[in-house]
Amino acid sequence: MSSPGSDRIEDVMTELHEREDVAAPVSRRNVLLRLGAALTALGGAVMALPIVGFVFSSFARPKHAAAWVSLGPLEQFPVNQTRLAVYRNPYTRPWDGDTANIPCWVRRIDEQNFQVFAINCTHLGCPVRWFPGSRLFMCPCHGGAFYEDGSRASGPPERGLYEHQHKIEGGNLIVLGGYLPTLAEPL
Numbered sequence: 001m002s003s004p005g006s007d008r009i010e011d012v013m014t015e016l017h018e019r020e021d022v023a024a025p026v027s028r029r030n031v032l033l034r035l036g037a038a039l040t041a042l043g044g045a046v047m048a049l050p051i052v053g054f055v056f057s058s059f060a061r062p063k064h065a066a067a068w069v070s071l072g073p074l075e076q077f078p079v080n081q082t083r084l085a086v087y088r089n090p091y092t093r094p095w096d097g098d099t100a101n102i103p104c105w106v107r108r109i110d111e112q113n114f115q116v117f118a119i120n121c122t123h124l125g126c127p128v129r130w131f132p133g134s135r136l137f138m139c140p141c142h143g144g145a146f147y148e149d150g151s152r153a154s155g156p157p158e159r160g161l162y163e164h165q166h167k168i169e170g171g172n173l174i175v176l177g178g179y180l181p182t183l184a185e186p187l
């Protein structure tokens with residue numbers, strides 16, 4: 001049978017042990033583990049930033065960053081001829097350089113009527129070339145061919161060339177740059 005005094009001493013000893021547990025100094029191993037975990041989390045967050053930015057960039061970008069851009073004076077495009085023209089994509093970043101220069105084929109049908117074709121083949125996107133002798137657009141990649149009005153002539157492409165919206169203003173041919181109609185979003 002223990003006396004009240006010895007009980008008291010036991011209580012005090014127990015309390016002291018508990019305090020030692022709580023106030024035990026953090027070991028170097030624990031510090032290094034926590035530091036390692038923090039650095040790993042930080043590294044992961046830094047590496048994830050570009051991925052998150054890429055995923056959300058499509059939401060942040062305007063759906064159609066389109067703007068009317070001049071292709072030049074009408075005199076540059078003789079009637080009944082098809083000429084190559086280039087415009088600067090209105091949605092560019094400083095590092096885009098020459099990739100922001102967008103080529104297109106301009107067909108002048110008569111004084112007031114034009115067609116402006118995207119240069120990319122509607123099969124897999126190779127640039128098509130205009131052959132005035134045969135009056136055909138030909139694709140060098142898989143032999144796709146298009147008539148002068150852009151409609152499909154032969155080969156793997158399943159449809160005609162895409163056309164840019166355009167208008168005439170102040171004696172210039174103006175094209176809606178930065179927007180290309182597709183099957184999902186036609187003109």
Ligand code: FES
Pocket residue numbers: 121122123124125126139140141142143144155156157
């Ligand atoms: S990319 Fe033009 S035919 Fe294939």
